[in-house]
Amino acid sequence: MEEEGEEERAMESFLKWAAELGISDSPSTNRPQLFRSSLGYSLCVSHFPQSGGRGLGALRDLRRGELILKVPKSALMTSESVMEDNHLAIAVNRHPSLSFAQILVVCLLYEMGKGKTSKWHPYLKHLPQAYDILATFGEFEKEALQLDEARWVTEAAVLKAKSEWKGANGLMQELNLKPKLLTFKAWLWAAATISSRTLHIPWDEAGCLCPVGDLFNYDAPGKEPSHLEEVQCLQPNTFFQATILSNGDNTTIADAEQLDSHFERLTDGGFEEDVDAYCFYARENYKKGEQVLLCYGTYTNLELLEHYGFLLPENPNDKIFIPLEPDIYSSSSWSKESLYIHHNGEPSFSLVSALRLWATPQNNRRSVGHLAYSGSQLSSDNEIFVMKWLSKTCRAVLENLPTSIDEDMLLLNAMDSSQDLCTFLGKTKLLSCREEICAFLEANDLQNEDSFIDVLLSRKARRSMDKWKLAVQWRVKYKKVLTDCISYCNEIIRSLLRMDET
Numbered sequence: 001m002e003e004e005g006e007e008e009r010a011m012e013s014f015l016k017w018a019a020e021l022g023i024s025d026s027p028s029t030n031r032p033q034l035f036r037s038s039l040g041y042s043l044c045v046s047h048f049p050q051s052g053g054r055g056l057g058a059l060r061d062l063r064r065g066e067l068i069l070k071v072p073k074s075a076l077m078t079s080e081s082v083m084e085d086n087h088l089a090i091a092v093n094r095h096p097s098l099s100f101a102q103i104l105v106v107c108l109l110y111e112m113g114k115g116k117t118s119k120w121h122p123y124l125k126h127l128p129q130a131y132d133i134l135a136t137f138g139e140f141e142k143e144a145l146q147l148d149e150a151r152w153v154t155e156a157a158v159l160k161a162k163s164e165w166k167g168a169n170g171l172m173q174e175l176n177l178k179p180k181l182l183t184f185k186a187w188l189w190a191a192a193t194i195s196s197r198t199l200h201i202p203w204d205e206a207g208c209l210c211p212v213g214d215l216f217n218y219d220a221p222g223k224e225p226s227h228l229e230e231v232q233c234l235q236p237n238t239f240f241q242a243t244i245l246s247n248g249d250n251t252t253i254a255d256a257e258q259l260d261s262h263f264e265r266l267t268d269g270g271f272e273e274d275v276d277a278y279c280f281y282a283r284e285n286y287k288k289g290e291q292v293l294l295c296y297g298t299y300t301n302l303e304l305l306e307h308y309g310f311l312l313p314e315n316p317n318d319k320i321f322i323p324l325e326p327d328i329y330s331s332s333s334w335s336k337e338s339l340y341i342h343h344n345g346e347p348s349f350s351l352v353s354a355l356r357l358w359a360t361p362q363n364n365r366r367s368v369g370h371l372a373y374s375g376s377q378l379s380s381d382n383e384i385f386v387m388k389w390l391s392k393t394c395r396a397v398l399e400n401l402p403t404s405i406d407e408d409m410l411l412l413n414a415m416d417s418s419q420d421l422c423t424f425l426g427k428t429k430l431l432s433c434r435e436e437i438c439a440f441l442e443a444n445d446l447q448n449e450d451s452f453i454d455v456l457l458s459r460k461a462r463r464s465m466d467k468w469k470l471a472v473q474w475r476v477k478y479k480k481v482l483t484d485c486i487s488y489c490n491e492i493i494r495s496l497l498r499m500d501e502t
Ligand SMILES: C[S@@+](CC[C@H](N)C(=O)[O-])C[C@H]1O[C@@H](n2cnc3c(N)ncnc32)[C@H](O)[C@@H]1O
Pocket: 050, 051, 052, 053, 054, 055, 128, 196, 197, 214, 215, 216, 217, 218, 219, 307, 308, 309, 310, 311
């Protein structure tokens, strides 16, 4: 309780600091609460346990397209703004081979090293202490992903982080960073902060850290109405419209064009040169109390895990890849990346087309190519062969995995309902994934029976379990897509056989 009160007070002082920098969720520049808090008119900081934890809630009904938050350029933490510190700028310039991202990581660590004297101290204090992006996964959590595709992505992420850290080491030594800030652990923390919190800016490909603006949790794209609906939906009194229409006669073509270009970026947000600020707009209508979300981009669940350390239970942009024979890739001109299965189990247009061609005798492929590329079935026999092959391949992948969806679900249940290690071990005693549980204990130095006396998990073990849980959630989603694909194929086979009979 006391802790909560303290957290609230700390957040209040952060929002007051943000207001002093001109960050505001109100269109009016002379509202009474100015300099008291940057929020309070449209948004408030709240907790949403099911979708992202700390986030921003609507303080009133919000209309799609309405400006809800503005963060002036001077409040953004970018490499450029941190390098106003001459000592840092001179040192960075001596290392021209570093990437934009490496420079921003060093800037963040450098600023952390300043402690209370940093201009951004109130902001830095509120950053998460730990992250779950794939680069932070250890061997155990990587193995728990079970699928090669995911293990490779994890391995590559870890290697990339290590090599970027090593590459920036010379600069960090020159800057005399405290030993704690020179470690790979500190680098991973800063790199994960950059990966999961930066917003796009036109002048630096590493992006910017945006106080308050980085409190929006993620919503997947894909359900926005068309532009036409957007126009109808906008209220004439929104701050956004007031800003552009105040420039003059709203019937001029120039204004109409300006309006069009504004519609392009209406949902979510972006840096706007004309107001020299990052502006955020409501991406849909929100009722008072609902969480206001931001779309960071289009990501599969594996990409969300890689860059942001979470996944969506229902992700309309999820896709999975299955192992395909080399002949399949070479029998058509579809790219490898286009041959996947959608989140709902339907094979992609290109995958079906490629399989139809591959299942056609080589000497006939030329004559049916135009049909296959336009998405037509080639024949009932060809279609049944393709669907049977796809269903068999999905089943083989499922059978080769060490655990079933049901076992994974039991494991997830045990994780969710156990407060301590003894309970967890009791609940998982009869599960067939004993090997995996032993690997968790080993990875966290918990094999010794004595460690069970201390029933509460160490911080390290709790962090490992959080990542383990994400890995299991990811593999369950993968397996569900395979199962749905098998059902989809079987349904098509059944309907084709019925048609053949009649
Ligand atoms: C830009 S921050 C958003 C604010 C963040 N929740 C905080 O407390 O600072 C992005 C991070 O929030 C979390 N997050 C955002 N959207 C989420 C969602 N829909 N489900 C679960 N976690 C989410 C992830 O940890 C992600 O890396």
